[in-house]
Amino acid sequence: DAGVTQSPTHLIKTRGQHVTLRCSPISGHKSVSWYQQVLGQGPQFIFQYYEKEERGRGNFPDRFSARQFPNYSSELNVNALLLGDSALYLCASSTPTGYEQYFGPGTRLTVT
Amino acid sequence: AQTVTQSQPEMSVQEAETVTLSCTYDTSESDYYLFWYKQPPSRQMILVIRQEAYKQQNATENRFSVNFQKAAKSFSLKISDSQLGDAAMYFCALTTGYALNFGKGTSLLVTP
Numbered sequence: 001d002a003g004v005t006q007s008p009t010h011l012i013k014t015r016g017q018h019v020t021l022r023c024s025p026i027s028g029h030k031s032v033s034w035y036q037q038v039l040g041q042g043p044q045f046i047f048q049y050y051e052k053e054e055r056g057r058g059n060f061p062d063r064f065s066a067r068q069f070p071n072y073s074s075e076l077n078v079n080a081l082l083l084g085d086s087a088l089y090l091c092a093s094s095t096p097t098g099y100e101q102y103f104g105p106g107t108r109l110t111v112t
Numbered sequence: 113a114q115t116v117t118q119s120q121p122e123m124s125v126q127e128a129e130t131v132t133l134s135c136t137y138d139t140s141e142s143d144y145y146l147f148w149y150k151q152p153p154s155r156q157m158i159l160v161i162r163q164e165a166y167k168q169q170n171a172t173e174n175r176f177s178v179n180f181q182k183a184a185k186s187f188s189l190k191i192s193d194s195q196l197g198d199a200a201m202y203f204c205a206l207t208t209g210y211a212l213n214f215g216k217g218t219s220l221l222v223t224p
Contacts, residue, residue: 033210042116042203042214043157056210088155092212099145099207103157 002027004093004104012110013081021076021107025093031055032074033101034066035090043090049074078109086111114139116206118215125194126223132179133189133218135204144208146180148189151217152200160202163187196222 005024013019025032031050035043045058049068063079072093078085088108092101115138125131137146148160163171163180171178175195179188191198199222204215 031210033212035212040216042205042216043212045211045213048210050210058211090157092157100147100159100162101212102159103149105154105156108155 004091004102006089006091006104006107008107009105010108010110012112014112015081015083017081018077018079019081019109021078021089021091021109022073023076023091023093023104024073025091026102029093029095029102030072031094032068032072033092033094034074034076035092036060037088037090037106039087046076081111083111085109114141114206114208114213116204116213116215118204118218120218121216122219122221124221124223125191125198127194127196129194130190130192131194131220133191133202133204133220135187135189135215137185137187137204137206139185139206139208141208144206146178146187147205147207147212148176148178148187149203149205149214150198150200151203157203161189191220194222196224198222 033048034046037043047066048055052068066076068074088106090106091104094101144165146163150158161173175192201217203217205212
């Protein structure tokens, strides 16, 4: 079975621009979570979606938003990019009853 | 609030030897799960082992085992017969629901 997939792999944006990152969960998984990992730190929780509903949100500004589609794939949107948004963005999927989360390879975002 | 602390930024082990990575955590919840994730330079976050708080028996996955001390809120990872492929960042993580809370990680170097 295919694991969690994310696109694009790398992305370079300019301050003030908008970016959309995409994630497809493992087949059969209905929950998708997003994390931001700044260099040298552990991942920080941004959102979790289950059945297209937001289940939880971390301490991130409203510039960050996400949605989940009927096929359970997900998009993370970030508006008005700041230099501090440069990070590895990780997507993870899990079964609704499972606490285990399985991660994708990540999208490396660089804001210049 | 939940916190996860990894006090060893770097550890080194010789091939075939055993190494233990430390993790302490804090939560007021009685039901929670603990995980160790491995992140090699390829940056894919890989689930190594998990422990349910309600289980007294320490989890084991092949060469990986944990020492779960619930009263002390300690959750260490032991890697036996270390291999070159074990070199990576190791993150300890805690969840009580949907969000994973990560420590800052321990970088493990494996020398021949």
